[in-house]
Amino acid sequence: MTNQLARTRTLIRASRPLALATVGAAGLLASLTTAPSASAAEGTAPPACVQYYSSWRYTQVANDCSTAVSVSVQYTNGQSSSCQTVQPGTWATFNGYGTDMNYVTGLLTCTPAPVAAVFHANATTTYGQNLYLVGDLAELGGWDPAKAVPLTTDGTSYPVWTADLQLPAGTPIAYKYLIKNPDGTVVWESGANRTATTPATGTFTADDTWH
Structure with a gap:
């Protein structure tokens, strides 16, 4: 290219x-x-x-x-x-x-319409822990754990957690997952930041596994 x-x-x-x-x-x-x-x-x-x-x-x-x-x-x-x-x-x-x-x-x-983004993360947690998504965009909390996006799971889908949100189209993103403990402490996943680019139109889907 x-x-x-x-x-x-x-x-x-x-x-x-x-x-x-x-x-x-x-x-x-x-x-x-x-x-x-x-x-x-x-x-x-x-x-x-x-x-x-x-x-x-x-x-x-x-x-x-x-x-x-x-x-x-x-x-x-x-x-x-x-x-x-x-x-x-x-x-x-x-x-x-x-x-x-x-x-x-x-x-x-112009201002492009946002795209629907779906994040799936396979993460094993203990009782009281919750999984969050955070990244470099405002929609992803701007790397601030206090503004991180919560993921949800249930007895059928666990250990896969899911978050649905809107992201700017055609935009590079960097993100990571973190776990919040019941006492408020935060555990970041290891490794480099995850990166991707949202499409110009349509839907963005991420299928990740906790590091």
């Missing part, structure tokens, strides 16, 4: 003058309007470090910014694509302009 992204960036940069003169032509290549930062207000043009290349089949959006940017693609028929978060140094694929020549007019920043 790295080589493909590099080729896309090279094509975007090398063809920029031609693109500005041929907006609406097949193989549209555009340089976007500069914005103050990658955290531009929703519904505005993203910064110049976000660029796109459009063909009849695909529109590829490359993010050369230092932070993630969420964008939707705008088309001449007035419709917009779904919102996707593009991580720094990566690219995302949207629909192209199609055989009816529904050309891309630009990009707008």
